[in-house]
Amino acid sequence: MPKLRLAVLGSGSGSNMQSIVDAIEAGTLDAEIVCVLADVADAKILERAARHNLSHQYVSCAPFKTKLDGDAQEEYIRIMKAAGADTVVLAGFMRIVKQGLLDAFPNRVLNIHPALLPAFPGLHSWKQALDYGAKVAGCTVHFVDAGTDSGPIIVQKCVPVEEGDTPESLHARIQVQEHIAFPEALRYLAADALTIKGRVVHIKR
């Protein structure tokens, strides 16, 4: 049985899930994606999941607009547990997750954020970085805690901000690193290499 049993939650194209699928199919990540859940009915991540014969489902998060809470949270947890998931991967899931999910998968919910946290938390962080005039940008894979983009950091990758960058060109450059960073973080988890001490993640290599 693969080391990690991943539930992937997304709202968009699922390009980060793709990088994980690719790592699994290439044999460089000892994991299995046991379910893919989307809060957007026509999210491309569901099509991707179908193409790779992964169990997938749209599950509404109504009546909430920006969080996963209440009955919807219960339903997500129920489906993920039923699928035997032990780790939750937020791959472009555009909602705040709440304590219920964190309690159901303690220290097992991972998120990727397109900035070098603690700089530029929140939305459109590549645009925040451009507007700030940062000359280095990047991405962060972290354990999710009760805050927003505040949990213990597993992997960070940086990219240069180039003269003439648009939000789109910078975002695209960051995404290349996201697709390296997420499988790397999961590889550490699969190898039981991570320990969390306070808010610091130690990596045994």
Place this chain on the structure above:
Amino acid sequence: MPKLRLAVLGSGSGSNMQSIVDAIEAGTLDAEIVCVLADVADAKILERAARHNLSHQYVSCAPFKTKLDGDAQEEYIRIMKAAGADTVVLAGFMRIVKQGLLDAFPNRVLNIHPALLPAFPGLHSWKQALDYGAKVAGCTVHFVDAGTDSGPIIVQKCVPVEEGDTPESLHARIQVQEHIAFPEALRYLAADALTIKGRVVHIKR
């Protein structure tokens, strides 16, 4: 006459000044250091300046402990102007500079900070980064404005945070990049390549 006439202000060892001296002596930076001022009587930066035959002077900032203000500020400005300085380089100068200095050298006061701003402003930022559990750290050369470590960014360089890092080992790794970043930023300035738009520095290459 060299393009830039630099006044260097420091409180410590002056290793950042050394990197600028080295670049000038190697012919890769079209600049001259016209005076070196320290607010600490026995700061090593003064010895370094002496070794390179640079005009240097201890100038007390009393009665202030953490800022350059009042009569002391006036005296610093007077000395730098008398030396023909057109650019002020804060190279480990452990004081907040005030509006009077900024007005005397508009958009010509540069600082280096040992973090990827806006992350970890303030003191001991390499220790802040370690305590936060950041996996990437770095340094920032920026124009100084009225805030603390908040001015428009010219150059940023990143370094990995390694498992087992101490504050000292991380600081040393960042300093290697500082010694690349500061001459690079001054090279852009010497080439008239920088324009400030809002808080974004554009670099013409």
